[in-house]
Amino acid sequence: MSSLIPQFVVDLWDAIPMLFQHLIIITAQILGVTIVVILTVAFTTYFERKVIGYMQGRLGPNRVGPLGLGQPFADVIKLVIKEVVIPQRSNRFLFLIAPMLSLIPALAAWAVIPLSGSFVIADINAGLLYVLALTSVGVYGVILGGWATNSKYAFLGAMRSGAQIVAYEIAMGFALVGVLMAGGSLNLGVIMQAQAGGFSSWFIIPLLPLFFVYFISGVAETNRAPFDVTEGESEIVAGFHVEYSGVAFALFFLAEYANMILVSALTAIFFLGGVASPMEGWTFLGDGSFLREPNFFWLAAKISFFLFVFFWLRATFPRFRYDQIMRLGWKIFIPVTIVWIAVEAVMAWMKVGPWSV
Amino acid sequence: MLANYLPILIFLGVGTAIAMVLLGLGLLIGTGSKDDEKLSPYECGFEPFEDTRVKFDVRYYLVAILFIIFDLEIAFLFPWAVSLDVVGGFGLIAMGIFLAILVVGFIYEWKKGALEWD
Numbered sequence: 001m002s003s004l005i006p007q008f009v010v011d012l013w014d015a016i017p018m019l020f021q022h023l024i025i026i027t028a029q030i031l032g033v034t035i036v037v038i039l040t041v042a043f044t045t046y047f048e049r050k051v052i053g054y055m056q057g058r059l060g061p062n063r064v065g066p067l068g069l070g071q072p073f074a075d076v077i078k079l080v081i082k083e084v085v086i087p088q089r090s091n092r093f094l095f096l097i098a099p100m101l102s103l104i105p106a107l108a109a110w111a112v113i114p115l116s117g118s119f120v121i122a123d124i125n126a127g128l129l130y131v132l133a134l135t136s137v138g139v140y141g142v143i144l145g146g147w148a149t150n151s152k153y154a155f156l157g158a159m160r161s162g163a164q165i166v167a168y169e170i171a172m173g174f175a176l177v178g179v180l181m182a183g184g185s186l187n188l189g190v191i192m193q194a195q196a197g198g199f200s201s202w203f204i205i206p207l208l209p210l211f212f213v214y215f216i217s218g219v220a221e222t223n224r225a226p227f228d229v230t231e232g233e234s235e236i237v238a239g240f241h242v243e244y245s246g247v248a249f250a251l252f253f254l255a256e257y258a259n260m261i262l263v264s265a266l267t268a269i270f271f272l273g274g275v276a277s278p279m280e281g282w283t284f285l286g287d288g289s290f291l292r293e294p295n296f297f298w299l300a301a302k303i304s305f306f307l308f309v310f311f312w313l314r315a316t317f318p319r320f321r322y323d324q325i326m327r328l329g330w331k332i333f334i335p336v337t338i339v340w341i342a343v344e345a346v347m348a349w350m351k352v353g354p355w356s357v
Numbered sequence: 358m359l360a361n362y363l364p365i366l367i368f369l370g371v372g373t374a375i376a377m378v379l380l381g382l383g384l385l386i387g388t389g390s391k392d393d394e395k396l397s398p399y400e401c402g403f404e405p406f407e408d409t410r411v412k413f414d415v416r417y418y419l420v421a422i423l424f425i426i427f428d429l430e431i432a433f434l435f436p437w438a439v440s441l442d443v444v445g446g447f448g449l450i451a452m453g454i455f456l457a458i459l460v461v462g463f464i465y466e467w468k469k470g471a472l473e474w475d
Contacts, residue, residue: 026364030371080382083389088396100376107372111365122364129435130365150410151398163417166424173431180438243398247383251376323474326420330472334427338460341434342453348441349449 029121033110041257042072047304048311055315082246087149090243094148099244099251102141105134106258113265114189116275117294127188128176131266135221138259139165142223142230145252146240157239160322161223161230167329168220174337175214178207179270181344188269195273196294198280204271209340211271213333215306218263220329222256225314229322264306268299275299419471430459 013021046061046069053060061068086092112127114120124130139162146158182203183191195202204211220227231239241252268274275294282292320328437444437452444451466472 023367026367027371030364030368034371034375080379081386082383083387084380084383085389085391085395087398088393089398096380100373100380103376104369104372107375108365108368111368121368122361124361124365149398150408155413159413159417163420166428167420170424170427170431173428174434177431177434177438180435181441184439184442186435186439246387247379250383251379326472326474330423331467334463338456338463342456345441345449345452349446 026121030111033115033121034107037107037110037258037261038254040261041254042076044257044261044307045075046072047307048314051308051311052315055312076250079246079250084246084248085243087151087243089150091148091150094144096248098141098145098148099248099255100141101144102138102255103251103258105137106255106262109134109262112188113262114192114269114274115299116296120189123189124187126186128180128186128191131188131262132173132176135259135262136169138255141252141255142240145244149240149243151243153236153238153242154240156236157230157242160236161240164223164227164230164325164329165221167326168217168333171213171329171333171337172217172221174334174341175207175210175217176270178210178337178341178344179203179214181341181348182207183270188274192269192274192276196276196280198276198282199273199278202271202273202276202278206344207271207340209336211267213337214270215263215267215309217329217333218267219310219313220325222259222263224256224260224310226317226320227325228319229325232319260307260310261303264303264310265299267306268302272302273298274302416474423466423471426462 016024049071050060050068061071064070064074086095109131111122112120112124112130142161142165143158146154146156146161149155179191180186183194185191185194223230229235231241236242241249244252275296275298277292277294277298280292280294433455434452437448441448
């Protein structure tokens with residue numbers, strides 16, 4: 001392996017001080033993960049259009065490249081060469097900062113996601129808290145964007161979105177308390193290891209109600225259908241990003257899809273064992289069987305499944321009315337999670353069931 | 358320990374750089390003509406009726422206040438949930454009382470109609 005690298009590169013590398021070597025490795029890892037996330041976003045849009053196309057008896061994109069696979073790149077090029085219109089009455093600085101504020105946390109949250117059994121960019125103890133904090137920052141982008149535009153549709157969209165996101169964040173937080181009690185750590189890697197041992201030890205079984213609450217809250221947090229009153233086309237045109245065009249719009253778009261993938265990844269990690277194989281406990285497969293090993297591809301498969309569910313929901317359900325959204329968040333999800341936390345606490349204390357630590 | 362957080366700082370920097378580069382690229386490449394009609398706020402083809410900074414529904418404000426209460430509660434529950442096996446029965450009862458008080462408040466809000474959105 002080392003003979004493949006020319007000698008002068010090795011010498012050059014050794015000449016770099018230790019500290020900078022460390023920094024370069026970290027930056028390379030971060031760039032790698034970011035590029036993979038952005039490419040995943042690109043193909044997620046293709047995936048979405050194909051899935052919804054077939055569900056509606058259409059073909060979806062099929063003109064650019066083989067099977068239409070070039071479509072995401074065509075879209076990117078189109079968005080980059082489009083003009084970024086900055087409305088006259090808007091607050092220019094906030095108008096341009098808002099899409100950045102949505103994209104940065106959507107990307108940076110990937111720092112703590114364990115992508116394989118051992119690889120994670122930042123192995124921190126407060127991983128879950130960090131993820132929760134960054135996903136909360138995302139709402140600033142939406143609210144600032146809607147406010148700075150100084151257009152009524154954008155303003156209404158931003159208000160709706162802000163109230164909806166904070167309402168569902170509570171349900172999400174409560175569901176995570178249940179996961180914490182079962183996992184016993186804020187570190188995402190440890191939460192994943194606590195689910196080792198195959199499908200039967202995944203948290204989805206003891207925490208089934210919290211799983212549904214978490215995933216549906218995730219759909220609401222990302223403002224996806226059927227919770228997309230924020231941008232409901234038939235009511236307020238496009239909501240908070242009605243005046244955004246070109247790349248400024250693309251940043252919001254990128255952030256929304258990166259958040260969807262993030263919610264899918266987190267659901268997989270919290271409830272489906274993350275990179276763990278569902279067949280881990282199947283001893284008859286033999287000791288060395290790769291099917292039983294934790295692997296990045298298991299995580300990818302789980303993420304893809306949840307993304308499919310996102311699109312499935314979008315193609316199936318009509319948009320919720322705003323009062324129904326609020327009722328679901330406050331009056332159904334919060335009581336369900338509080339009850340489940342109480343049940344879980346008592347059972348963990350009495351050492352019954354899967355929570356006996 | 359603190360060194361574990363260094364990649365996060367770098368990641369935030371890389372994220373900011375990517376967002377700025379993309380936006381800068383768009384502002385540089387995507388040029389077009391600008392005129393007053395194009396730059397006016399969109400309102401279905403009409404002249405903007407009045408300023409956007411108008412009064413809005415107080416219920417959004419109410420939701421924000423309720424959010425703060427419950428979010429603090431969650432922040433309080435997190436360390437308890439992580440150290441569940443350490444705090445034992447005493448911690449369980451203490452948290453039970455805390456949650457019970459909050460549930461009473463929650464029921465009060467519910468009955469008062471603070472959670473209604475009609």
